[in-house]
Amino acid sequence: MTKRxxxxxxxxxxxxxxxxxxxxxxxxxxxxxxGHRAVFKAAWIYVGPHNDGGWSQAHDEGRLMVQKALGSKxxxxxxENVPEGPQVAQVIESLIRDGNKIIFATSFGFQSAMAAxxxxxxxxxxxxxxxxxxxxxxxxxxxxGEQAIYLAGxxxxxxxxxxNIGYVVPFAIPEVIRHTNAFALGAQAAHPxxxxxxxxxxxxFDPAKEKKAxxxxxxxxxxxxxxxxxxxxxxxxxxxxxxxxVGYDSNGKKFAPKQWLTAAIYNWGPxxxxxxxxxxxxxxxxxxxxxxxxxxxxxxxxxxxxxSAKTKSMIAAKKxxxxxxxxxxxxxxxxxxxxxxxxxxxxxxxxxxxxxMNWLVKGVVGSPKG
Amino acid sequence: xxxxxxxxxxxxxVLYGTPLLFAALGExxxxxxxxxxxxxxxxxLVGAVMGFWAVQRTSSLALALVVAAIAGGAMALIHAFxxxxxxxxxxxxxxxxxxxAGAAGLSSYLGNDLNLADQPAKRIxxxxxxxxxxxLPVIGPILFNQSLLVYGSWVVVIxxxxxxxxxxxxxxxxxxxxxxxxxxxxxxxxTVYRYVHTVVGGALAGIGGACFSLSITPQWVDGLTSGAGxxxxxxxxxxxxxxxxxxxxAYFFGAFSALPYTLQAHGVTIAPELLQSLPYVMTVLALxxxxxxxxxxRLGAPAALGLPYVREER
Numbered sequence: 001m002t003k004r005x006x007x008x009x010x011x012x013x014x015x016x017x018x019x020x021x022x023x024x025x026x027x028x029x030x031x032x033x034x035g036h037r038a039v040f041k042a043a044w045i046y047v048g049p050h051n052d053g054g055w056s057q058a059h060d061e062g063r064l065m066v067q068k069a070l071g072s073k074x075x076x077x078x079x080e081n082v083p084e085g086p087q088v089a090q091v092i093e094s095l096i097r098d099g100n101k102i103i104f105a106t107s108f109g110f111q112s113a114m115a116a117x118x119x120x121x122x123x124x125x126x127x128x129x130x131x132x133x134x135x136x137x138x139x140x141x142x143x144x145g146e147q148a149i150y151l152a153g154x155x156x157x158x159x160x161x162x163x164n165i166g167y168v169v170p171f172a173i174p175e176v177i178r179h180t181n182a183f184a185l186g187a188q189a190a191h192p193x194x195x196x197x198x199x200x201x202x203x204x205f206d207p208a209k210e211k212k213a214x215x216x217x218x219x220x221x222x223x224x225x226x227x228x229x230x231x232x233x234x235x236x237x238x239x240x241x242x243x244x245x246v247g248y249d250s251n252g253k254k255f256a257p258k259q260w261l262t263a264a265i266y267n268w269g270p271x272x273x274x275x276x277x278x279x280x281x282x283x284x285x286x287x288x289x290x291x292x293x294x295x296x297x298x299x300x301x302x303x304x305x306x307x308s309a310k311t312k313s314m315i316a317a318k319k320x321x322x323x324x325x326x327x328x329x330x331x332x333x334x335x336x337x338x339x340x341x342x343x344x345x346x347x348x349x350x351x352x353x354x355x356x357m358n359w360l361v362k363g364v365v366g367s368p369k370g
Numbered sequence: 371x372x373x374x375x376x377x378x379x380x381x382x383x384v385l386y387g388t389p390l391l392f393a394a395l396g397e398x399x400x401x402x403x404x405x406x407x408x409x410x411x412x413x414x415l416v417g418a419v420m421g422f423w424a425v426q427r428t429s430s431l432a433l434a435l436v437v438a439a440i441a442g443g444a445m446a447l448i449h450a451f452x453x454x455x456x457x458x459x460x461x462x463x464x465x466x467x468x469x470x471a472g473a474a475g476l477s478s479y480l481g482n483d484l485n486l487a488d489q490p491a492k493r494i495x496x497x498x499x500x501x502x503x504x505x506l507p508v509i510g511p512i513l514f515n516q517s518l519l520v521y522g523s524w525v526v527v528i529x530x531x532x533x534x535x536x537x538x539x540x541x542x543x544x545x546x547x548x549x550x551x552x553x554x555x556x557x558x559x560x561t562v563y564r565y566v567h568t569v570v571g572g573a574l575a576g577i578g579g580a581c582f583s584l585s586i587t588p589q590w591v592d593g594l595t596s597g598a599g600x601x602x603x604x605x606x607x608x609x610x611x612x613x614x615x616x617x618x619x620a621y622f623f624g625a626f627s628a629l630p631y632t633l634q635a636h637g638v639t640i641a642p643e644l645l646q647s648l649p650y651v652m653t654v655l656a657l658x659x660x661x662x663x664x665x666x667x668r669l670g671a672p673a674a675l676g677l678p679y680v681r682e683e684r
């Protein structure tokens with residue numbers, strides 16, 4: 001080959017390598033959705049990998065339930081690792097171009113792009129998890145995480161001897177603040193005076209960072225670790241240093257067989273199935289669904305070996321009280337970090353209050369601003 | 371005392387600096403031979419996924435490291451072929467390698483296809499020394515509560531220093547990086563030297579990636595190195611292409627990556643965004659510092675770095 005040909009060939013080869021890279025990148029999500037034309041198409045958007053062992057995986061299990069229940073009548077697809085930024089608008093547009101008629105977005109940061117797309121495409125149904133904006137063709141859905149997280153917090157409080165519990169948290173938004181408060185209140189119910197120390201990640205899913213956070217909490221004296229982030233890295237660290245661990249949004253027992261306590265988990269599948277069916281037969285209506293322990297949407301993952309029989313029965317009693325409506329995690333009297341009374345005795349916070357929560361309860365060590 | 375902020379930060383500096391150290395030493399070898407490889411992030415991710423696959427299949431950590439090294443080396447071979455044999459633009463080829471092999475590329479394809487997500491590593495690198503040593507005040511947690519990966523990285527630093535300073539091939543590779551034409555005239559095979567050092571560099575990057583999946587996280591998820599490869603490249607510049615300084619720089623970056631969390635846990639409130647961005651700010655600063663040609667010479671960059679060698683164009 002002459003030098004000129006070489007000079008030409010090199011950039012071409014490089015280009016080819018880039019093209020292959022993009023081909024593989026796009027293929028990882030789409031390979032599972034090859035198929036027919038006449039079927040109803042439904043799509044999911046995940047902030048992490050579909051197999052993250054946590055939040056996104058729980059949604060993906062819900063998607064698989066829809067696919068299995070409706071079989072060849074529906075074609076489900078997903079986009080994973082979608083950043084909470086301008087890219088999500090492109091992802092939504094491309095899903096609509098592909099003919100998807102219902103789109104489930106599963107992270108708070110997708111909300112504004114979802115709302116914009118909903119206004120632009122009135123014929124497509126939009127479903128926004130954890131958000132607050134409701135439109136004629138955009139519904140909101142989430143679970144009362146605070147109920148199950150309160151119970152998980154009780155397990156953490158009971159497992160702690162020092163009353164110093166570490167909690168790895170993602171972003172300082174009302175959802176996470178509400179969960180943190182529920183965790184702390186549960187811990188204090190089982191261990192009066194327990195302190196819950198926060199380390200903010202500014203990420204939903206980043207195992208290397210989460211491990212650093214878990215390590216720093218443990219070295220700062222926490223003898224139980226909990227989390228509101230999505231990866232099991234905290235649990236793997238907890239297992240390696242021998243401190244009990246409360247996970248979040250999935251059963252993490254295999255990552256810490258000895259130290260696993262429990263976790264709040266979400267059962268998205270039934271909701272997804274109901275909504276997809278409704279979209280298919282034309283009965284879909286916008287709504288604001290808030291699943292609870294009572295309707296089975298919120299659950300507690302199976303206990304690990306470190307949860308004592310006494311703790312289990314204590315948690316079972318609280319769970320029954322929540323299901324019957326006798327108890328609510330956010331019923332007064334509740335005090336904020338400075339000791340100021342925020343919710344008087346006999347009062348409960350409304351869903352609106354919960355979705356705007358920007359204060360941490362007494363006993364939480366850390367800033368509600370991240 | 372061993373739980374004071376300083377000791378904790380220094381101990382995590384070593385832990386989190388180790389993958390940077392492996393990757394940066396590899397990049398240093400490649401750059402000393404005149405090959406700039408911006409594909410470090412991609413090579414690390416492929417090393418991470420293949421190392422994890424090997425440990426899940428064989429339960430052997432030694433084998434996992436070998437597989438990670440081979441995987442990283444194979445990726446580097448693509449780069450070497452493109453830039454040494456085909457004389458492609460090194461920057462373009464390196465970037466292409468990271469896009470091709472990195473997150474949402476080959477490494478995530480392999481990880482998903484081999485079903486590696488959502489499972490803990492079957493075996494991980496633990497601290498190896500006895501508890502009495504590990505519990506020594508101050509130096510215990512920092513120096514003795516570490517895994518074989520850390521001690522291995524120290525050996526690699528020493529080997530690279532001795533290789534570049536004291537051995538004939540080491541001197542030759544420096545000649546190739548400074549003036550390939552002169553080296554060629556001395557009878558050194560420039561092509562072979564560049565191939566070998568690029569591939570060995572890739573193997574070290576692969577081991578660096580395996581530090582994440584076998585020690586730090588220890589599991590596989592897509593994109594788990596989250597930018598460590600880029601920091602490693604900047605680290606080589608920071609260290610003025612000297613392996614000893616790479617060691618110090620790697621621990622410096624390691625400390626900064628853990629600092630925001632340690633400070634939070636100890637109740638020190640500095641905006642975490644600020645601290646978390648520090649390693650990347652330093653990276654940008656390093657690149658600005660050396661971007662002028664004059665500075666590059668003074669700092670010790672190999673003169674032929676990034677330039678393809680064509681014999682007849684002397």
